[in-house]
Amino acid sequence: MSLDEPVLRFHSVAKHYSQPSGGVLKALDDVSFEIAAGKKLAITGRSGSGKSTLLHLAAGIDIPSAGAVSFVGRDLGALTDRQRTLIRRDDIGLVFQFFYLLPHLTVWENVALPGWIASDRTFEERGRKLLDRVGLSAFATQPASTLSGGEMQRVAICRALLRKPRLLLADEPTGNLDDDNSEVVMDLLMQLVDDEQGALLYVTHSEEQAAQADERLSLHSGRLERT
Amino acid sequence: MIRYFFRALRAQLRGGVLLFALSLFGVSIGVASVVSIQIINLNALGAFRGSMLAVSGSADLILLGKMPTLPETLYPEVLATPGVAAAWPLYRVDVTLRDADPIVLEVIGVDFFTAIDVPWEGEAVDVSAALGQSGWVAVTATLARERGWSVGERLSVSIGTRTAELVVGALSDFEKATPLASPRLAVMDIAQAQSLLGSRGQVDQIDVKLVDGVDEAAVVAALDRKLGTKAMILTPEQREEQAADLLSAFRLNLTALSLISLFVGGFLVFSSTQAALVRRRTEFGLLRSLGATHRQVFGLLVGDVALLGLAGVAVGMPLGYLGARANIDRVSATLSNLYLLEEIHQLVVPPWFFVLGAAVGLAGAGLGALAPALELGRKDTRSLLAAFSLHARVGEKAPRWFAAGVLCVLAIVGVYAVAGDRWRPAGFVQAFLLICAIPLLTPWLVQLATSRLPVRSFGLAYGVKGLGRQLQTTPVAVAALAIAVSMVVGVTTMVSSFRDTLDIWIERTIQADIYVSTPSRRRAASHATIGADVIERLKRHPAVTHVDRLRQFFAYTNGRRFSLAGVDASVPVDRARFALLEGEVEELPRDSVLVGEPLARKEGLHVGDDLVVDGPDGPVSFPIAGIYYDYSSELGSAFLHLDTMTERFGGGTVASVALYLAPDSDADDVVDELRVAFQATPLSMRSNRGLRERAMQVFDQTFAITRLLRYMSLLIAVCGVALTLIVLARERTSELALYRALGASRLQIFRIYLGKGLGIGAAGIALGSVAGVAFALILIYVVNRAFFGWTIAMHWPLGLLVWQSAIVLLASSVASVYPAIIASRTPATELRREDL
């Protein structure tokens, strides 16, 4: 693992699903790209274009049918589920369109969850700082279910960043937010990535948001097009 | 819509076979418990009724001797009473077959020339043989087949210390007419029965048939004037009621225990229906948006529940029948040991029983599903059924429910303050309130306990804490388990306290060194005489210093049947002979009587009152000198001096004797010597220790079935734990996928679910133990006093309870293994729902 190794690298990645009818669905086909540390990559595309599959492969939640996905030089496809899980736990942050906060946990507990999962005792200070950063310290002990959508996504971003991930994956992070909130959340995301020196891969519909990236890729029926 | 129902059903079954199987199991076991107990209850009386009908089937009135037999000279008087169309005397004596397998033959001496109808098997019976051939007896064809007897078989029997040779002269078939009749019924001529097995001049019963349309009350009044206190006049229905009364406490307790199983089973249905609703909320929402009416959607759910109920019945009924069959011996032993009733020889299930079973199953399933189904009636079904909104609503209501639970608890105390142990149903009302209080108290307590739990990592504790955050599901499992545990704790404590109390009481009461009675004593009671010559010979044994004789029969006070015993009390004892609850008596007084606690409680008697007993020539009354602890029979008992008994009730037969030995002799050795010396005489001898062991054995036998029922509820409750966790694993797929996405390992998720299982187990045990204490108090201080009339000294079997708790905890964690595996296998890709 060298320093100049890209954080994430897709090399001729294909993902096929066999269908009940007997045919094969090519969700991704011959996709190659890489992101270096500190860089932001935006992916656009219509729904069904393979964005979710791409993110799942990037997070090691799934493995490719062909080609290789490397995370800091390690071929995710060659690792065990447990090894991939550990990489996800320690080095990857995930932000979802629907926030996925646990409604029965408090704001603070939601942020702290990755720390608990990793049995990491050192996250508390950082968690508080992050919450402070997104301006939600005051809500720390409230149930997450009481927050607004924008607030929820800010909390979700804190959760994703808690363990200083090298790679932050965001799946239409503002897809469920109004314009004002979208702007706030997007700015926050960019700012935090800059501060943390991590790499960011995000999927978006918005040209405006895509334009904020260092590089943009567009997905059409599982194939990548550079813009 | 019906087509949709079946389409959806298939999909549902595919989706949750295990879930369905578990709820099915819950309902089935619940139904099985109720059904098996009801079958046993029915047949417990059925055997008695069958044998009664077999002999007295055509009788309108049954006249039973009270002393305990009737002078036979009353028979012609009964016969001559206007309104009587026919009457026949019965001489009943239960003799013991002297055989390697010593069964009891229920011999009925009849006059074949009366209207009594004996259903013969095969050809006409030669009545001259019945009268003239010594020992002629007709046994049932069933028994003959069972024992390999045929006509001409010689049977050696004993009654008391007498022995007699009987000869099978014919076969009868009582079961043809009355299927439940005991196969042990044996019929012989009344002259032979009196002469060979009993004594002349007495009969046990006179059956009366009335002229059609005659005023029964007038005939009863006329008979009453003739018979006075010598006989009890009952209709067959009253006779059966009498037996039913005798068994009422026994049967009620079994029924209550079995209903708890059903109750716990209902909880399973509750949680599985709720789970189904949660799972299908999108589907239901879609159906509604496609124009399905609320009623149609409700119908889908009702269909599911009905199917579950029916399947539960289909499985539960046969299971219940098998359960009843498996337990018939235990109950049978209790019936014959404690209640001196017929043993159950076969099980009969009348057709209406299937209706009862179906009703119980459907009602159980329906009640369990009621609350969740009502949720459907709300607006915006979809979001309201979302797990989190359910949780939130439960959370909101938890304090109010808790308050209601507290009210239930206060009501229990209130009922005790008002009714104490005087009002019989009080105990059951209290138990019911307690069972209601448990689920009401649970959600808030679970919330309280889990909210205080510090979580520092993603492991066991995180799982347990999560329970407090899924109030829509977990309290149900906790409550079900708590109810089952409370029952186990309560009944275990009661039984164990009772056992200890009994042990101490026996130790104190059984003072003689050897007790001698006869094998037929228990069943034949006052017919089973120990001959005077036998007593003389016993006295002559060098080690024997004193012999106390005991004569016992069932007497009546205020229409209540109780055991009246007369003893010599000739032996100077170093300890008080009776453990007295009231009064101070060193020796058995000559002119007064000692009354046992059950009789005293039931009749409201105290020292200084008079016990009025029906005597041969009218009521005889005795001042009560003391009230002793008595656990020998719930019927009640009283003691007086044998001389006093003879004086007031006339002479009678001694059915058992107690031997006191010289200080240096060993009771067991003497028993062995006596057994050799009395080889030819049918005597049963027990040393002090042997008798105690036997008493405890009978005790354990009696409570064997309650142990089974206790564990049945527990089994259902543990299944509830598994069910709840499976539901959680299924419903919380997104949450689990999120954990996986956030990097939680499978092992971590497995541990969380194990934690949940342990959490439910621990909560159930904690809550159940507290409730169990209350249960034990109710059983001991209310139910036992009200129904049996005896005081049990409270004793906590801590070791046993801890042991049982450990088993419950272990069972809960075992039950959570499978759900934990399912949960741990959730892939992160499942994260696709809109909410968590």
Next chain:
Amino acid sequence: MTRVALVLSLALAAGEWRVAVPEYPWSFPQDHWAHDGYRTEWWYLTGHLQAESDRTRRFGYQFTLFRIGVLNEPVELDSDWASTSVIMGHAAVTDLASGEHVFAETFYRETPLLASFSDYPESRIGWSRGPAGTEGLWSLDWNGNGFDVAAVDTRQGMSFRLETNADKPLVFQGPGGFSRKGTDSSAASQYYSFTRLATTGEVELDGERFSVRGESWMDKEFSSSHLGENQVGWDWFSLQLDDGRDVMLYLMRTADGSVDYASGTLIDGQGVAEYLTMGDFVVDVLETWTSPSTDARYPSRWRVRLPSAGLDFELRGLAADQENRSRLPGRVYYWEGAVEVSGGVTGRGFVELAGYGDGNRPPV
């Protein structure tokens, strides 16, 4: 049906029963009492009575005690129920004006509690409890010159208590009191009668009491086999003719209705008997009556011819339904009724028709 099975099985109970013999050593009055060791024994009183207050109120009556032997020797049992025989009592009163016929019965095992026979010289010969629901006894006593009888059935409002005194001496039925019932000598009984007994006493019918006076006939028979092998029943006639003579006729029937054996006795005014055999008399049935209750078809009018005695007369039942129908299990029934004699001679009598009806056989 227990009883039927039991009672009929008596025939099966083989044992050493005493049998009727031609040279029976009679000893009176002792032989009026019961004879253990025989299967059956009966005391049969029948008669015509009229109310003293109203001579148009006429009655026929029957009183019978049967002793049915169950065991031919006693068993040693310590019980009051130990018993070797059963006592059956049949009593009937017919109101000859209205035709009403009331039949009462008792059936008990012989025990001091219910019914028993006494030994000579006690005046009581036998007694039994009344039927169920009736206070009071049925009894038969020897008063030195006749028999006193009493029967009561409270439920039916019927009772009578009668005293009889012999107007004519005891007469043997058959030489030496040996009465054959068939060609086979084993079917026979010891049999004697009092053909004329002056009778007084009280009769109660439907609750109404009458002081009565009249004349009775008494039969006493004991044996161990009454019917021959092929015989199903009998017709028995006891007739008191106004000329002072008495006639007894005994016809044994087989299943096809024919008479295979008959005997009789003609007693003159002084009580001297002349024994009749089958060829000495002819009985023709002129009319029959079918019982609506049992469907049994009984003869109801006869022509009787006894040429050697110059007798040719008609007999007619004084009431159609004088059928005795037992209400006890076993449902025994037979016709036993008052008849009148007319034609060449006048008189009255009683007829017993046993074994009529489908499959019906006399129990004793």
